[in-house]
Amino acid sequence: MDDLxxxxxxxxxxxxxxxxxxxIERAIELGKLPPGSRLENEIHLADRLGLSRPTMRRAxxxxxxxxxxVRKRGVGTQVVHGQxxxxxxxxxxxxxxxxxxxxxxxxxxxxxxxPAAGEVAARLAVPEGSPxxxxxxxxxxxxxxxxxxxxxxxxxxxxxxxxxxxxxxLYQLLRSRGVGMxxxxxxxxxxxxxxxxxxLLAEHRGSPLLTMERATHDxxxxxxxxxxxxxxxxxxxxxVTLVDx
Amino acid sequence: MDDLxxxxxxxxxxxxxxxxxxxIERAIELGKLPPGSRLENEIHLADRLGLSRPTMRRAxxxxxxxxxxVRKRGVGTQVVHGQxxxxxxxxxxxxxxxxxxxxxxxxxxxxxxxPAAGEVAARLAVPEGSPxxxxxxxxxxxxxxxxxxxxxxxxxxxxxxxxxxxxxxLYQLLRSRGVGMxxxxxxxxxxxxxxxxxxLLAEHRGSPLLTMERATHDxxxxxxxxxxxxxxxxxxxxxVTLVDx
DNA sequence: GTCAAGCATATGTAAGGACAAAGGGACATG
DNA sequence: CATGTCCCTTTGTCCTTACATATGCTTGAC
Numbered sequence: 157m158d159d160l161x162x163x164x165x166x167x168x169x170x171x172x173x174x175x176x177x178x179x180i181e182r183a184i185e186l187g188k189l190p191p192g193s194r195l196e197n198e199i200h201l202a203d204r205l206g207l208s209r210p211t212m213r214r215a216x217x218x219x220x221x222x223x224x225x226v227r228k229r230g231v232g233t234q235v236v237h238g239q240x241x242x243x244x245x246x247x248x249x250x251x252x253x254x255x256x257x258x259x260x261x262x263x264x265x266x267x268x269x270x271p272a273a274g275e276v277a278a279r280l281a282v283p284e285g286s287p288x289x290x291x292x293x294x295x296x297x298x299x300x301x302x303x304x305x306x307x308x309x310x311x312x313x314x315x316x317x318x319x320x321x322x323x324x325x326l327y328q329l330l331r332s333r334g335v336g337m338x339x340x341x342x343x344x345x346x347x348x349x350x351x352x353x354x355x356l357l358a359e360h361r362g363s364p365l366l367t368m369e370r371a372t373h374d375x376x377x378x379x380x381x382x383x384x385x386x387x388x389x390x391x392x393x394x395x396v397t398l399v400d401x
Numbered sequence: 402m403d404d405l406x407x408x409x410x411x412x413x414x415x416x417x418x419x420x421x422x423x424x425i426e427r428a429i430e431l432g433k434l435p436p437g438s439r440l441e442n443e444i445h446l447a448d449r450l451g452l453s454r455p456t457m458r459r460a461x462x463x464x465x466x467x468x469x470x471v472r473k474r475g476v477g478t479q480v481v482h483g484q485x486x487x488x489x490x491x492x493x494x495x496x497x498x499x500x501x502x503x504x505x506x507x508x509x510x511x512x513x514x515x516p517a518a519g520e521v522a523a524r525l526a527v528p529e530g531s532p533x534x535x536x537x538x539x540x541x542x543x544x545x546x547x548x549x550x551x552x553x554x555x556x557x558x559x560x561x562x563x564x565x566x567x568x569x570x571l572y573q574l575l576r577s578r579g580v581g582m583x584x585x586x587x588x589x590x591x592x593x594x595x596x597x598x599x600x601l602l603a604e605h606r607g608s609p610l611l612t613m614e615r616a617t618h619d620x621x622x623x624x625x626x627x628x629x630x631x632x633x634x635x636x637x638x639x640x641v642t643l644v645d646x
Numbered sequence: 647g648t649c650a651a652g653c654a655t656a657t658g659t660a661a662g663g664a665c666a667a668a669g670g671g672a673c674a675t676g
Numbered sequence: 677c678a679t680g681t682c683c684c685t686t687t688g689t690c691c692t693t694a695c696a697t698a699t700g701c702t703t704g705a706c
Binding site for chain 1 (some may be wrong): 658659660661662663667668669670
């Protein structure tokens, strides 16, 4: 129990609270902190690690936000029961697949610059008629088609090359251009696929599909991307963790 | 611009950071802080309100977590563009409907105590064979059927009366019993409805439905509830806000 | 005129102290 | 036996201070 923590690296650019949070997370994953077990109290922990209480609290808070720990005043901090399911981060389907060891593939169906109109202009918060890049891609996992992704991007992203989209995910491309994506609002629903969608996705006509609309904003609050995606319900589901504070 | 903030109530049990966060949120809703506008810097704000910077930071952080604000080091804090959609909190469908001015109705289809088995026991983290309350309810909005809700609850909630479920939502009932729900993990997908589901929901046979599995944990990390819900895709969708930190 | 260094500005990280409030158990009291 | 009170533990809130670091603009050298 005393060797739960490795030493901290105070010279590292990685914040201390983050290092501590990762170590606790690992301890939970490795079963050193089984579900339901109580952590030492904040003061002792901070003391043992040579940290201040605020820093220790911040580390714990990060895991509370992730849904791994729960705190109760006067009682302590405990590990949540139930299997750990990795909650969705701000990632794209491409990243998710790659992280799971699958081989994501992309076919670009549409790649054109068009004037923004109607809902696209509204969602991207750009004037009607301003140029936006319109994309439509078929995303596969290995040989299996998985989703049809339709996206619109405002300036200055309208120059993204078609070739670069074949190899990398949209989020990856944006990140490599220095875009810091911060907030995404998603609306998840379901509907019957159109004849064309079902054909692309190798589903029977009229199969149920999972739909997702998403607007992503960068660290200046500007809209970076708006998209309408449809997923094969037989192969895909969204996982969400909600935390009350 | 100077009268953005009312006075704070330091004698109130509502934390100061929370009071400030609510005031900023209201200012955004009322358009006093339009999308893209920059807030004063933290130090000035804290100064003007007679608060310390950590407290001010915490108020801002709360709104960043909600997806209303974005911060950039060296630059400042700005209001996110795009219409504000209230993100899902840890509430039930019943609460959501009531909050939107609709009149939620419930028909209890199944209400029985059964021994936990298989997935139910695993998800609730209780031993196989221990008693659990099994519920199946049809949830309506006004006269329209909206969802079929199937839930399992472990001890000590197996004594929830059938009559109480007709009037109030499950979350409301649990809260009134002093249960502090903290973490919920959801898995959202889609599939074709069964013949029975479609009949209950007044949909055509084989209509696409939105599915949700959810496990809710209380402030001790124990499982409070596990459920499988199906929603009419034509009337319902989930909204989720993701924030990167 | 162009580019780089430097400065001002803002948020990010961290320490350390103080008091408040809730939970739970021990204990006294009815 | 039940119930209320006190106390201990633990998290919640709040203040003050200091330094680190990313950004964007200005200034100065070439």
